[in-house]
Each structure stands twice: as structure tokens, then as C-alpha cells.
Amino acid sequence: MTNLAPTLAPTALCPRCGKTHLSLDSVSQTRRDHHPFWIDCPTNPVDWLEEQVKLGLQPPSVFKVAQDQMEEEMRQALLVEKIAGNDPETTRWVQELIRQAGGFDAAFRAAFGEKATQLAQDSQQRYPLSRRKFIQNLLIGAMLVTLANCGEATLSEDEDSLAQRRLEKTHLKIAFLPIACATPIVIAQPLGFYEKHGLTVELVKMNSWPELRDAAIAGEFDAYHMLSPMPLAMSLGLGSQATAIRLASIENNNGNAIVVALRHRERIQGAADFNGFRIAVPYIYSMHNLLLRYYLAAGGVHPDREVEIVVASPMAALEELRNGSIDAMLVAEPFNQLAVDQNIGFIHLLSQELWAGHPCCSFTASKAWIDEYPSTFRAVNKAIIESAYYTRRSENRREAAQAVAGAEYLNVSPTALESVFTGQFEDGLGNRRNVPNRIDFDPYPWKSFSYWMTTQFKRWGFLSDPNIDHEDIADEVFMTALARQLSKQLGQNPPTLIMRIEDLKYDRFDPTNPPEYLTRQLERFEF
CATH class of the missing domain: 3.40.190.10 (Periplasmic binding protein-like II)
Incomplete structure (x- = not known):
């Protein structure tokens, strides 16, 4: 594990995503591969380590090492006061990290092995870093080492x-x-x-x-x-x-569909034909609403000016389609299929036809x-x-x-659910x-x-x-x-x-x- 430490490179902007990453071997390797590890790496190592420990994703050995490698100053005064400064929120996070790790020394040594003290001296000579930046890099180093080994193996019984x-x-x-x-x-x-x-x-x-x-x-x-x-x-x-x-x-x-009342079956060919319709979706902040708007806009129909989008639960929307108070709906299944099975409406478009997956x-x-x-x-x-x-x-x-x-x-028709789950269904148009x-x-x-x-x-x-x-x-x-x-x-x-x-x-x-x-x-x- 110690051979990883000297290769820590300075940060650089990634040309693909524009974020700053730290490479295990070199910045050029990060630029070349842009391994998913890097784009999934959070910007705040303290947040990441704290979350990982809480979720139990790190092996117990990571934070169970001796606490005798570092000076008291670096362990306490430097870490808390010089990293956090006067910011109480940052101080709280740093203290929580120390607590979760069983002491800063434990995390330090777990990341860099027996030569942690020598590494500290060498690193400060290699880079003109303040001690605050040095500690920050060590936390990132600990994150890199543990990330490389987390979540790969299946749990034994x-x-x-x-x-x-x-x-x-x-x-x-x-x-x-x-x-x-x-x-x-x-x-x-x-x-x-x-x-x-x-x-x-x-x-x-x-x-x-x-x-x-x-x-x-x-x-x-x-x-x-x-x-x-x-x-x-x-x-x-x-x-x-x-x-x-x-x-x-x-x-x-x-798993959704645009269903139109049967009385409009001869009228509807595409999105432009929905002009003037009253259409139900289950919630404002839903994929149903976003996909409906996407579809209408592509057909030149403004979803806030040329149609009326109303919110209704799927069951309520089915009843409103039945009694004629709405012209169409885009809701969850199996209510779209129920509209077909009950001869209320027809499937104009499946949501997967707008965006598969x-x-x-x-x-x-x-x-x-x-x-x-x-x-x-x-x-x-x-x-x-x-x-x-x-x-x-x-x-x-x-x-x-x-x-x-x-x-x-x-509490719905199993026949309608089977039609949805198997993808073998009647569309209401024969x-x-x-x-x-x-x-x-x-x-x-x-x-x-x-x-x-x-x-x-x-x-x-x-x-x-x-x-x-x-x-x-x-x-x-x-x-x-x-x-x-x-x-x-x-x-x-x-x-x-x-x-x-x-x-x-x-x-x-x-x-x-x-x-x-x-x-x-x-x-x-x-x-």
C-alpha cells in the first residue's frame, strides 16, 4: 500500500467533464481513461469518508491501526484548527471524521502504511504545500485506497x-x-x-x-x-x-403511455393534433409531465398555452377519460391498459417510444x-x-x-397487469x-x-x-x-x-x- 503514496499527482481539470480529479498514477492517465472511478468521486473527501464509514462500506481493518505515528499537533490542533479555521460547520465535519476513523492517525496510517511519518516529510519537500493542503491530500489518499477495494466482493453467509x-x-x-x-x-x-x-x-x-x-x-x-x-x-x-x-x-x-379517448381516434395522428386538449398527468414533478411536454413541444404545441395539463391520480384520470372531462392521459400502468380493456381509450404512444429506458x-x-x-x-x-x-x-x-x-x-386486474408486464397487449385500435x-x-x-x-x-x-x-x-x-x-x-x-x-x-x-x-x-x- 505504501508504494501508492509517492505517485499522488497534483490536481488538473478533466477535459471530459470539467471537474478536478486526482490520479493514482498520473494526470495523463486520468485524461486518457477517465475511469468511472474518477467521475463518481465526490469533491469533498471528508463527506465521502464519513458517509462510507456510516454505511459500513469500509472493511474494519481500515480504521483499526495504531495511533502513534503522528505528532499531537498534526493530530489535533493542525487538523481541526488549521483545516476548519473558524468555520463551525467544517469543524463539525472534521471532528466527525476523526471520531468515525478512531482517530486521525488511524486513517493516516491505514492509507500509507508503516512509513507514514517519512511520507509526510517527503511529501512536504516535493510540493510547496501548506500543512492544511497536505492534510487534505492525505484524506484524499485515504479515500483512494479504500475506494479501490470497496464493494467488489459478495458477502459471505x-x-x-x-x-x-x-x-x-x-x-x-x-x-x-x-x-x-x-x-x-x-x-x-x-x-x-x-x-x-x-x-x-x-x-x-x-x-x-x-x-x-x-x-x-x-x-x-x-x-x-x-x-x-x-x-x-x-x-x-x-x-x-x-x-x-x-x-x-x-x-x-x-411503463407509461399516452392514451386518448376513443372519440378522438380518427383525429389523432401526431403531437400537433393535441392542440386544445385537456390532458391528465399524475403529478407536476413526474416523468409523465416532462415526457408529455417534450412530445407536445416537438409537435409545435405549447404545453402551457395550447393544451391544458391537469393533475389527477391514475384511477381518477381513468374515470375522467370515461366521463369525457379529459381528452387524454399519460399515467402509470395498468390504468392505460385498463382504458383499452374497458373500451374507453386507445394507446397512441408508449412512453418507451419517446425515451427507451x-x-x-x-x-x-x-x-x-x-x-x-x-x-x-x-x-x-x-x-x-x-x-x-x-x-x-x-x-x-x-x-x-x-x-x-x-x-x-x-388491487387491479391481473389480466391488465400481465399485458403490461409481458408486453403482449391490445392497443385499442385493433x-x-x-x-x-x-x-x-x-x-x-x-x-x-x-x-x-x-x-x-x-x-x-x-x-x-x-x-x-x-x-x-x-x-x-x-x-x-x-x-x-x-x-x-x-x-x-x-x-x-x-x-x-x-x-x-x-x-x-x-x-x-x-x-x-x-x-x-x-x-x-x-x-
Whole structure:
């Protein structure tokens, strides 16, 4: 481990993402490879180390070494006073890091081995660094060493049992809306995945997204099923008081449709034909609303001037489509399929035709709850990720539909759910279609999802702050690295990158330059 220390290089701006990274071997290697490790690396090593220790991601040996390598001055006065200065918040974080590590000396020696003292002297001679900068670099060094080894191996049976014995809380309440998107949260109960990970979970049905949002703000439950844009909106204080919510994993991808009342079947050919319509979506800060706006704008229809977008729960939207008070809807399944099965409407467009693989719903918890129950959070997220992988397999789709259709869960037609889950369905226009990925269940929370959503928040005036940092909010809300680690422990092969190019129906989204994408949209479609 000691041979890593002398190769620590100065920081440099990465030409791909514009951020500052620190390379293990050289800045040129970082420029050449831009390994996903670097783009997933947080800017504040103190925050990272504190979170990693709390979540139990580091091996116990990392912080169990002798505390006799450094002087008292560097251990206490220098570390706290000279790093934190007079800033009480920084002082608190530094002190918490020391406490979590079992003393600064322990972290120092764990990172650099037996020659820690010599390294300190050599490093100060190599670089004209202040002691404050030197200590900061040592913390980064500790982060690099531990990062390189975390989350790679699956837990043995004994280690898994040990993790369960460390759970701070074993009886949980999780709030959800009874829609197909909630399947990973719901099916984990009958399949025994919660029990497998040492948990007893009570699932609590909610009636609407505003009701669930208010419950999350009040801290009424332990964790929540949410629309993927909701944690972003709540963390930014959009539509409610600012509340730090974390998106732990994706529950479902795709799984929605634009359904039009049958009385309009001869009229609707494309987006331009929706001019003058009254259209229901389940929530303002939803992929349904964002994708509907994306579609309408591409057809030259202004979503705030030339149509009326109203908010209604999926069940209410189905009834409004039936009685003629709305012309179309874009809501969760199986209510789109129910509109077809009940001869109320027809499927004009599946949401996956607008953006294949787009996120829909997610598993979330508040930052405060995660901080208080880190091991429990890790266990419940792992159970839901395992549930998502199970449901994703085509051979399990019919069984999953039957399992969640019952009155205690979704209380909907199992036939309609099977049509959605298998992708074999009638579209209301006389066609029998086969679209296997009509709904999907990939739990990996790509940070490019967040970047796209926040560009659309700005596009439609939901977000007035002209200085929004898409990267900062994604790093704050999306727990991508942890989802990858838990997936690996489950024997899965999750992506190694945190972002990807997203191909939508009318354009391509490059998350490395969100402002440019937004400018192109405004120039091309004029709004």
C-alpha cells in the first residue's frame, strides 16, 4: 500500500467533464481513461469518508491501526484548527471524521502504511504545500485506497448475518402508491426478500403523490416509493419546503403511455393534433409531465398555452377519460391498459417510444433517516434492488403480475397487469402488439437521468435559479455508487459508468453539457 503514496499527482481539470480529479498514477492517465472511478468521486473527501464509514462500506481493518505515528499537533490542533479555521460547520465535519476513523492517525496510517511519518516529510519537500493542503491530500489518499477495494466482493453467509445483526431498526413502514411502478417494493414482501435481509416491512398505501410527499416531509414513514423527479424537486424546494430526499434505486423504467379517448381516434395522428386538449398527468414533478411536454413541444404545441395539463391520480384520470372531462392521459400502468380493456381509450404512444429506458419511479428515503439508520437503509435498498432484478427477468413477469395484483397490494386486474408486464397487449385500435420492454425494472440510477430532468425543470420554468448546477444536484440526490455496490454483492453486473448518452425520440442528450442541450431545444422548438 505504501508504494501508492509517492505517485499522488497534483490536481488538473478533466477535459471530459470539467471537474478536478486526482490520479493514482498520473494526470495523463486520468485524461486518457477517465475511469468511472474518477467521475463518481465526490469533491469533498471528508463527506465521502464519513458517509462510507456510516454505511459500513469500509472493511474494519481500515480504521483499526495504531495511533502513534503522528505528532499531537498534526493530530489535533493542525487538523481541526488549521483545516476548519473558524468555520463551525467544517469543524463539525472534521471532528466527525476523526471520531468515525478512531482517530486521525488511524486513517493516516491505514492509507500509507508503516512509513507514514517519512511520507509526510517527503511529501512536504516535493510540493510547496501548506500543512492544511497536505492534510487534505492525505484524506484524499485515504479515500483512494479504500475506494479501490470497496464493494467488489459478495458477502459471505457469515458476513451477511453479521450485517443483519448490525441493523439499527428491523421493523419498517414503506409508503407506496398502488401502481405497477411500485412492483419491486411490493413484491419483495411475498417473495421474502425483506425477510432475507433481516427486515419486517409494512407496506402503506397512499392515495396521491402530494399526500405521499407531505408524509415524507413530516417523516411519517421510513422510506418511500416516489416518482423519479420528486426527490430532485423536494431537495430543491420545488412545490414544497426543501427536504433532503435521496434516490436510492430506480423501481421501473418505461411503463407509461399516452392514451386518448376513443372519440378522438380518427383525429389523432401526431403531437400537433393535441392542440386544445385537456390532458391528465399524475403529478407536476413526474416523468409523465416532462415526457408529455417534450412530445407536445416537438409537435409545435405549447404545453402551457395550447393544451391544458391537469393533475389527477391514475384511477381518477381513468374515470375522467370515461366521463369525457379529459381528452387524454399519460399515467402509470395498468390504468392505460385498463382504458383499452374497458373500451374507453386507445394507446397512441408508449412512453418507451419517446425515451427507451427512461426512469419512472424510484425507491427513496430522507437524508436524515439514512444518516440515523445507515445499515437498515442499506439492507432495505438491497432487498428492493434484488426484487427489481427478479421482476426484470422475462420468465418471472407473469408470476410478478399475479403476485402484486391482489387487493392487499395494487388491487387491479391481473389480466391488465400481465399485458403490461409481458408486453403482449391490445392497443385499442385493433392491433395486437408485442413490446417486451413496455415496462422494465432496471434498478441502476444513472445520473444522466437526473441531468435530463433538471434541464427540463429549467425549460418549463419549474426552476427559476439560473445558476443550477446539474452535476451538484445529481451527486447530492442520486446514490448511484451505492446502488452499484449493492448490485455487485447480489451477484449482478451493474454498469461501471455513472452517466451515459441518452437517446430520445427527437434528440440526443449528452449529460456532459446540459446547458448546450437546453439551448438546442429552445432554438429548435422555440420553447
